[in-house]
Amino acid sequence: MRIAILSRNPRLYSTKRLVEAGEEKGHEMHVLDPLRCYMNINARESSIHRKGETLPKFDAVIPRIGASITFFGTAVLRQFEMIGTYPLNESVAISRSRDKLRSLQLLSRRGVGLPVTGFASQPQDVPDLLEMVGGAPLVIKLLEGTQGIGVVLAETRQAAESVIEAFMGLKSPIMVQEYIKEAGGADIRCLVIGDKVIAAMKRQAKSGEFRSNLHRGGSASLVKLTAAERATAVKAAKIMGLNVAGVDILRSNHGPLVMEVNSSPGLEGIEAATEKDVAGQIISFIEKNAKAHKTRTKGKG
Numbered sequence: 001m002r003i004a005i006l007s008r009n010p011r012l013y014s015t016k017r018l019v020e021a022g023e024e025k026g027h028e029m030h031v032l033d034p035l036r037c038y039m040n041i042n043a044r045e046s047s048i049h050r051k052g053e054t055l056p057k058f059d060a061v062i063p064r065i066g067a068s069i070t071f072f073g074t075a076v077l078r079q080f081e082m083i084g085t086y087p088l089n090e091s092v093a094i095s096r097s098r099d100k101l102r103s104l105q106l107l108s109r110r111g112v113g114l115p116v117t118g119f120a121s122q123p124q125d126v127p128d129l130l131e132m133v134g135g136a137p138l139v140i141k142l143l144e145g146t147q148g149i150g151v152v153l154a155e156t157r158q159a160a161e162s163v164i165e166a167f168m169g170l171k172s173p174i175m176v177q178e179y180i181k182e183a184g185g186a187d188i189r190c191l192v193i194g195d196k197v198i199a200a201m202k203r204q205a206k207s208g209e210f211r212s213n214l215h216r217g218g219s220a221s222l223v224k225l226t227a228a229e230r231a232t233a234v235k236a237a238k239i240m241g242l243n244v245a246g247v248d249i250l251r252s253n254h255g256p257l258v259m260e261v262n263s264s265p266g267l268e269g270i271e272a273a274t275e276k277d278v279a280g281q282i283i284s285f286i287e288k289n290a291k292a293h294k295t296r297t298k299g300k301g
């Protein structure tokens with residue numbers, strides 16, 4: 001097959017591994033920078049161009065679209081979908097997963113366990129909002145944050161109010177969330193492909209820190225999942241419409257709670273922690289599932 005990887009940087013671990021895994025299985029792999037793709041959108045035959053040339057037809061496309069280029073990146077991916085290329089993850093599903101609130105709403109509608117989460121626009125609604133999620137201690141998150149930046153644990157009500165006031169003053173949308181203390185500064189990353197969790201790791205925050213992000217000094221180790229955790233991760237990916245997803249779960253005293261669902265999960269941490277060939281399994285999934293014009297949405301919506 002001819003497979004495109006939409007990635008800004010061919011030297012990234014995940015991109016390199018996907019190229020390697022694809023070539024090992026005899027495929028023709030092309031890394032395309034989504035920001036260097038431009039589109040001809042018309043009523044007869046839309047096309048994608050790069051450096052003055054029309055791109056050839058690809059059998060499949062693997063989107064590795066960073067959060068900062070979601071808007072243009074998903075438009076390029078949608079163009080691939082419209083001309084019949086099989087997308088590993090669809091543009092609509094990626095857009096959904098990039099909006100933390102929308103994701104939580106979609107998951108809650110289907111009864112997936114979540115930390116109780118509140119969202120408000122106006123400062124005068126903050127006192128009731130804090131009450132609603134169970135009061136301090138609680139977690140405050142910037143909607144746009146990544147890698148743990150913009151995630152704050154407020155131990156007291158006063159601390160919570162002043163942090164929220166500061167964020168609202170800066171016009172940065174935030175959500176407040178019940179603090180899952182019993183998770184003990186750890187979360188579980190489940191790597192879902194199709195309807196299976198094919199690898200999982202536990203990330204433990206360094207001491208004195210509640211955020212388990214590896215970028216914040218957390219460490220990864222192997223973990224054995226319960227049946228409920230596996231089922232939750234697979235269900236969450238399915239609801240989001242993602243074939244491949246990194247589902248982050250907190251272990252609470254009332255079962256697994258989904259924190260977020262990532263549409264371009266990094267491969268480095270999970271392949272190192274589990275010694276699994278995640279990239280190879282992604283290529284195998286494409287081999288089994290890729291068909292021209294096979295999408296749920298054909299770029300609609």
Ligand SMILES: Nc1ncnc2c1ncn2[C@@H]1O[C@H](COP(=O)(O)OP(=O)(O)OP(=O)(O)O)[C@@H](O)[C@H]1O
Nearest residue numbers: 115139145146147148149151177178179180211212
């Ligand atoms: N409600 C919560 N209760 C306990 N711990 C939490 C809670 N929310 C977040 N954490 C901890 O903080 C870390 C960072 O939070 P989160 O994953 O929501 O933000 P982020 O990592 O910045 O976002 P992204 O993963 O999109 O980059 C989590 O990995 C988890 O360890």
Ligand SMILES: [Mg+2]
Nearest residue numbers: 147148248260
């Ligand atoms: Mg996270």
Ligand SMILES: [Mg+2]
Nearest residue numbers: 146260261262
């Ligand atoms: Mg994330």
